[in-house]
Amino acid sequence: MKKKKEKKSEKTGGNNAVSKKETAGAGVFLDISGLRYEYIRRDEENNVEGITTAVDDVSLKVRPGQFIAILGHNGSGKSTLAKHINAILMPAEGTVTVDGMDTQDAERLLDIRRTAGMVFQNPDNQIIGQVVDEDVAFGPENMGVPTKEIEERVEESLKILGMWNYRDASPNRLSGGQKQRVSIAGVIAMHPKCIILDEPTAMLDPKGRYEVIRAARALNETEGITIILITHYMEEVIHADTVFVMDGGKLKMSGSPREVFSRVEELKEMRLAVPQATELAWELKKAGLDLPDGILDRKELVKALIKCGRSDGRI
Amino acid sequence: MEEYKLIADHLTYSYGKGSGRERKALDDVSFVLRKGEFVGLIGHTGSGKSTLVQQLNALLKPDSGTVFFEGADIFEKDYDRKALRGKVGLVFQYPEHQLFEETVFAEVCYGPKNIGMDRKATELAAYAAIKRVGLEDEVFDQPPFDLSGGQKRRVAIASVLAMKPEILILDEPAAGLDPAGRMDLLSMIRELKEKEGITILMVSHSMEDVAEMADRLMVMDRGKLVFDDSPAKVFSHVEELEEMGLAAPEMTYILRDLKAAGFDVDPSLITLKDARDTILRCMTGEKA
Structure with a gap:
């Protein structure tokens, strides 16, 4: 769980996404193959009323240590997909293999849940302890970790998330971002290889969002934990190694953030947005300015505009 | 003459009174809502926004201060608070x-x-x-x-x-919706104001949403109302907002950076459309 992976510095230029992928571990951590899942609605007599295919023939592979983002509108199947990764849901067709374990192998269920921990949207539904350190200890306690080691894990996890100073606090007195970091610390204390974050920032203010995303990136970069982030905030995925876009239960796009966010019109058709800076760049390009495709953030846009302004002799 | 629908008059409220861990949630908050306005309310988690909105339709009684709806004190003994809750509608977070x-x-x-x-x-x-x-x-x-x-x-x-x-108060109505769902819902809320004249108070964590929607913007910080002004004026206080755990809209940051780089753009603009127009004017208009 200590620093085991070396990563290139976080720069937004060039083919960063590709180069980062090469530094991720070899092999396959998560292998989803031909996954299909249906929600079956039944009436009171248990007759089938309707079938909704939530995930439809999805195949994807994730390497150990990658930072993955999944985008898609509400009902696109992204949360259903995520729930297959730690065996909350079982495939109707196809297979999901996590770190070499088939999620349908009932004997490995606990191992799978330890390997891939999950953090949900609402921190208030996930915190059960009266005191922060007690809450973080809950997971390892349940796994039967010896008391001495639990203490070490709690300390380590809270320090990683920058919440060690709050170890004696009541979770009720924390901000949303702090509560969510405690939830993540609780997952980290179980020493997972992968964390799935299902819209972890949807209920947070800007500072809370920043804290949680920064924590997720730090876990990925310094601890080598594979991160699977589901979000509606486009700004949060620009540092991901690979972005997957779901629509109508199908996997519609995959690629680096730059590749995906170059396809502004297709994303809009799927009822998605692009980061604000990307959208502004796209509007300016449409109006005739000479800007590159796939601008991801404010720095890149300002840089491109300065270049453009200088060559025109306007600044 | 403008008509005050609602007046919040020196509202103060503490949680945990007498427990030794008293915490002031509202500290002398005063403002007005005018008929037909769209007002945004922002503030970090725990800044007192939700406490405030619950007092506006009398779900929570202030320790001191009061609220007037159409001139009548809603915390008066004989005031019809049941009817008030119809007139001042409150949509909670995750309703x-x-x-x-x-x-x-x-x-x-x-x-x-x-x-x-x-x-x-x-x-x-x-x-x-x-x-x-x-x-x-x-x-x-x-x-x-x-x-x-x-x-x-x-x-x-x-x-x-x-x-x-007559007044609709929404506590983060678009939280958790996807981008298109947000847009649909927000434009529906805007129509309620524009077509039916309903006065809107919208609590939000999205600086971009309030920049696009609100006529006026109020900012809460640790129980106090610190700004109450046009969105453009409020967002010109970027550093103060950041200290409060808030931010300015992305467009404001981009325009400020461009201005610093020597572009003749207006850094007080806050919406995408306005940012596009000022940049285009500066990049394609007559050279100075």
């Missing part, structure tokens, strides 16, 4: 968690029935409200739980609209 009736129609009828509308008026109001939020006829008899997240949110808003509020 879909509070749906409980068997059908969408019954759900939306609950509010008007509760404030004493007769059956016919209730049903007409519920019908109009469900149509108003853009739900189709098919959903009327469906259990609300079978709907998608965005649809449930609309049902919850309809059940407040059915009480025919």
Whole structure:
């Protein structure tokens, strides 16, 4: 769980996404193959009323240590997909293999849940302890970790998330971002290889969002934990190694953030947005300015505009 | 002459009184809501926004100070607070968690029935409200739980609209919706203001949303109302907002950076459209 992976510095230029992928571990951590899942609605007599295919023939592979983002509108199947990764849901067709374990192998269920921990949207539904350190200890306690080691894990996890100073606090007195970091610390204390974050920032203010995303990136970069982030905030995925876009239960796009966010019109058709800076760049390009495709953030846009302004002799 | 619909007058409130861990949630907060305005309310988690909005329709009584609705003190002993809750409609955060009736129609009828509308008026109001939020006829008899997240949110808003509020207070109405769902819902809320003249107070964590929508913006920080001004003026205080755990809209940051780099752009603009126009004017207009 200590620093085991070396990563290139976080720069937004060039083919960063590709180069980062090469530094991720070899092999396959998560292998989803031909996954299909249906929600079956039944009436009171248990007759089938309707079938909704939530995930439809999805195949994807994730390497150990990658930072993955999944985008898609509400009902696109992204949360259903995520729930297959730690065996909350079982495939109707196809297979999901996590770190070499088939999620349908009932004997490995606990191992799978330890390997891939999950953090949900609402921190208030996930915190059960009266005191922060007690809450973080809950997971390892349940796994039967010896008391001495639990203490070490709690300390380590809270320090990683920058919440060690709050170890004696009541979770009720924390901000949303702090509560969510405690939830993540609780997952980290179980020493997972992968964390799935299902819209972890949807209920947070800007500072809370920043804290949680920064924590997720730090876990990925310094601890080598594979991160699977589901979000509606486009700004949060620009540092991901690979972005997957779901629509109508199908996997519609995959690629680096730059590749995906170059396809502004297709994303809009799927009822998605692009980061604000990307959208502004796209509007300016449409109006005739000479800007590159796939601008991801404010720095890149300002840089491109300065270049453009200088060559025109306007600044 | 402008008409004050609601006046918040020196509101103060503490949680945990007498427990030794007293915490001031509201500290001398005063403001007005004018008829037909769209006001945004921002503030970090725990800044007092939700406490404040609960006092505006008398769900929570302030320790000191009071609220006037159309000139009447709503915390007076004989004030009809039940009727007030129809006139000042409050849509909570994640309101879909509070749906409980068997059908969408019954759900939306609950509010008007509760404030004493007769059956016919209730049903007409519920019908109009469900149509108003853009739900189709098919959903009327469906259990609300079978709907998608965005649809449930609309049902919850309809059940407040059915009480025919004059002021609609929404606590983060778009939280958790996808980008298109947000846009749809926000433009529906804007229409309520524009077409029906409903006064809107919207709590939000999205600086971009309030920049696009609000006529006026109020900012709470640790129980105090620190800004109450046009969005453009409020967002010119970038550093102060950041200290409060807030931010300016992305467009403001981009324009400030461009201005610093020597571009002749207006850094007080806050929306995407305005940012595009000022940049285009500067990049393609006549050279100075």
